[in-house]
Amino acid sequence: MEDARQQTDVAIIGAGPVGLFAVFECGMLEMRCHLFDALEAPGGQCSALYPEKPIFDIPGHPRIDAGELVDRLVDQAAPFAPVYHLGDAVARLDADPAGFIVETAAGLAVAARAVIIAAGAGAFGPNRPPLAGIESFEGRSVFYLVRRREDFRGRRIVIAGGGDSAVDWALSLAEVARHVIIVHRRAKFRAAPQSVARLERLREAGRIELAIPYQLQALEGEAGRLTAVIVATLDGQTRRLEADCLLPFFGLAANLGPLARWDLALDQNRIAIDPATAATSRPGIFAIGDIAAYPGKLKLILSGFAEAAIAAHAIHPLVHPGRALHFEYSTTKGVPGR
Numbered sequence: 001m002e003d004a005r006q007q008t009d010v011a012i013i014g015a016g017p018v019g020l021f022a023v024f025e026c027g028m029l030e031m032r033c034h035l036f037d038a039l040e041a042p043g044g045q046c047s048a049l050y051p052e053k054p055i056f057d058i059p060g061h062p063r064i065d066a067g068e069l070v071d072r073l074v075d076q077a078a079p080f081a082p083v084y085h086l087g088d089a090v091a092r093l094d095a096d097p098a099g100f101i102v103e104t105a106a107g108l109a110v111a112a113r114a115v116i117i118a119a120g121a122g123a124f125g126p127n128r129p130p131l132a133g134i135e136s137f138e139g140r141s142v143f144y145l146v147r148r149r150e151d152f153r154g155r156r157i158v159i160a161g162g163g164d165s166a167v168d169w170a171l172s173l174a175e176v177a178r179h180v181i182i183v184h185r186r187a188k189f190r191a192a193p194q195s196v197a198r199l200e201r202l203r204e205a206g207r208i209e210l211a212i213p214y215q216l217q218a219l220e221g222e223a224g225r226l227t228a229v230i231v232a233t234l235d236g237q238t239r240r241l242e243a244d245c246l247l248p249f250f251g252l253a254a255n256l257g258p259l260a261r262w263d264l265a266l267d268q269n270r271i272a273i274d275p276a277t278a279a280t281s282r283p284g285i286f287a288i289g290d291i292a293a294y295p296g297k298l299k300l301i302l303s304g305f306a307e308a309a310i311a312a313h314a315i316h317p318l319v320h321p322g323r324a325l326h327f328e329y330s331t332t333k334g335v336p337g338r
């Protein structure tokens with residue numbers, strides 16, 4: 001029987017900024033890629049967590065919004081015609097005589113000569129507050145990330161948490177919202193000092209209210225539409241905060257998910273690699289970006305980009321055995337169609 005399974009040179013698990021750039025680097029070395037992501041859109045943390053925030057440390061871009069960076073990376077990868085498999089997590093990775101079989105939760109299987117894991121924080125999801133019935137409000141009145149600030153114009157917003165996300169979004173949303181309240185269990189915020197100072201100024205000006213020291217206790221509303229958030233102190237005093245939206249920012253639960261079962265050497269919940277090649281402990285499997293661990297690793301997009309180039313060069317002999325690899329600049333080689 002003919003094998004109808006899709007085949008590629010390199011399977012890239014994770015379509016965050018680093019996985020996207022790996023398509024370009026592999027493409028420059030004539031290696032085709034399939035790209036997998038559990039999320040519905042490419043871009044990883046940049047798209048899912050902070051698309052409208054400016055990034056200031058991408059070389060050559062003094063300032064670029066995270067969403068725009070992703071659009072440009074997708075464009076940069078496009079000449080190499082990557083095949084995207086989005087909205088479907090990779091669940092299995094099995095060895096095969098010709099390399100590996102990557103299989104998604106929905107049952108799609110792709111054969112690849114080599115695998116690059118660019119899975120960021122792993123299969124991540126928000127830390128949900130344990131509130132009865134919160135699922136019925138999620139996506140309508142309860143949001144774990146802000147995709148478009150405009151969606152919150154004129155709304156009464158309760159933000160819960162005391163870290164950077166809670167403080168930064170309170171500052172940003174105060175410019176468009178009808179009312180913003182931050183619920184935090186202690187007086188001290190774990191955010192950048194200049195952001196905390198701005199928060200204090202907006203509080204004094206009456207633009208942001210602080211509900212401290214309170215914790216979320218219950219939600220009121222019907223059919224997914226929130227009307228109020230009930231908060232309580234540790235000794236049981238409650239307050240009812242009228243609200244249209246709740247944004248809980250309690251961080252992400254970093255969960256390696258299926259990756260933890262792939263027999264890869266780990267280093268504190270990340271994948272240990274040799275920084276000279278990005279190789280993991282399993283031959284043919286490479287890891288780059290936030291998921292990769294080695295001494296001195298910086299969890300920065302620019303480090304991930306360099307690791308993508310290193311991995312592509314290390315993979316070349318596996319995909320093109322016997323073919324000499326001549327190191328070339330993009331200025332010498334050019335890019336198809338560009």
Ligand SMILES: Cc1cc2nc3c(=O)[nH]c(=O)nc-3n(C[C@H](O)[C@H](O)[C@H](O)COP(=O)(O)OP(=O)(O)OC[C@H]3O[C@@H](n4cnc5c(N)ncnc54)[C@H](O)[C@@H]3O)c2cc1C
Pocket residue numbers: 013014015016017018019036037038039043044045046049050054055056057088089090091118119120121122123124257258259288289290291299300301302304
């Ligand atoms: C608020 C904030 C601000 C930041 N600011 C900066 C900054 O200014 N400069 C900077 O350099 N960095 C910044 N970062 C960090 C930067 O976003 C990360 O370093 C970068 O996103 C890492 O890219 P990545 O491609 O390795 O992983 P990610 O962006 O995390 O993408 C990994 C992708 O893999 C997918 N995935 C995981 N497991 C699976 C699976 N089993 N199957 C399918 N898909 C899977 C995930 O869904 C995800 O889309 C910031 C991060 C945050 C949260």
